[in-house]
Amino acid sequence: xxxxxxxxxxxxALGQTARITCGGNKIGSKSVHWYQQKPGQAPVLVIxxxxxxxxxxxxxxxxxxxxxxxxxxxxRAQVGDEADYYCQVWDSNxxxxxxxxxxxx
Amino acid sequence: xxxxxxxxxxxxxxxxxxxLTCTVSGGSISSSSYYWGWIRQPPGKGLEWxxxxxxxxxxxxxxxxxxxxxxxxxxxxxxxxxxxSSVTAADTAVFYCARHMLYQLLPNWFDPWGQGTLxxxxx
Numbered sequence: 001x002x003x004x005x006x007x008x009x010x011x012x013a014l015g016q017t018a019r020i021t022c023g024g025n026k027i028g029s030k031s032v033h034w035y036q037q038k039p040g041q042a043p044v045l046v047i048x049x050x051x052x053x054x055x056x057x058x059x060x061x062x063x064x065x066x067x068x069x070x071x072x073x074x075x076r077a078q079v080g081d082e083a084d085y086y087c088q089v090w091d092s093n094x095x096x097x098x099x100x101x102x103x104x105x
Numbered sequence: 106x107x108x109x110x111x112x113x114x115x116x117x118x119x120x121x122x123x124x125l126t127c128t129v130s131g132g133s134i135s136s137s138s139y140y141w142g143w144i145r146q147p148p149g150k151g152l153e154w155x156x157x158x159x160x161x162x163x164x165x166x167x168x169x170x171x172x173x174x175x176x177x178x179x180x181x182x183x184x185x186x187x188x189x190s191s192v193t194a195a196d197t198a199v200f201y202c203a204r205h206m207l208y209q210l211l212p213n214w215f216d217p218w219g220q221g222t223l224x225x226x227x228x
Contacts, residue, residue: 048213
C-alpha cells in the first residue's frame with residue numbers, strides 16, 4: 001500500500017517561512033491535499049490538488065509537488081499557524097501522512 | 106453553507122458494533138460531485154480514513170478495516186452512516202465525517218469536516 005512520510009515536527013521563527021514536506025514514491029504524479037488541525041478542532045483543508053487554496057485560506061499558504069516530495073509552504077509564519085499538518089492523496093484508496101507538528105518560535 | 110454533524114453513542118463495549126450517523130445540512134447528499142467519508146483519529150495520533158460512499162451506494166473502504174466496516178446512505182434523510190463491528194479498545198477515537206470531493210471521477214480531498222465525536226470502547 002502507498003505510504004506518505006512526514007517529519008514529526010517542524011519549527012520556524014516568527015515571521016519566517018515554514019516548509020512542511022510529504023514524501024512518497026512518485027508523489028509528483030498524484031494530487032496532494034493538505035489539512036491544518038489545531039488542538040481540539042477538526043481538520044481544515046488548506047491546499048487541494050497540490051497548490052490550490054480554498055476560499056478563506058490566506059495567500060501565505062502555498063503548495064508544490066514534484067518527484068518524490070510535496071511541500072506545504074507557509075510564509076510570514078504566525079503563532080496562529082501552530083498546528084498539526086497532514087498531507088493526503090488518493091491511491092486506490094485514501095492515504096494520510098502521519099502528520100507534522102508546526103511550532104512557531 | 107454545508108455542515109456535517111456526527112451523532113451516536115459515545116461509549117461502546119468491546120466486541121460490539123459501533124454505529125454513527127452523519128447528518129448533512131445546507132446541501133444535498135445526492136449531488137453527483139461528491140462522495141461522503143468517515144475518518145477517525147485515535148487520541149494523540151494521526152488521521153485514518155475509514156471509507157467513503159456515493160449517493161448511489163457505491164463505496165470505497167480502507168483495506169485494513171474493510172472486513173469490519175459498513176457504510177450506508179439514506180438520501181431521504183440526507184444522512185450517511187458507519188458501522189464498525191467487533192470493536193476493541195484500539196478503535197477508541199474521534200470519528201469525523203466529511204464531504205469527499207470528486208476529481209477526475211475519483212474521491213480526492215475532504216472539505217468540509219464535521220466537528221467530530223469521541224467514541225470510547227470500554228466495558
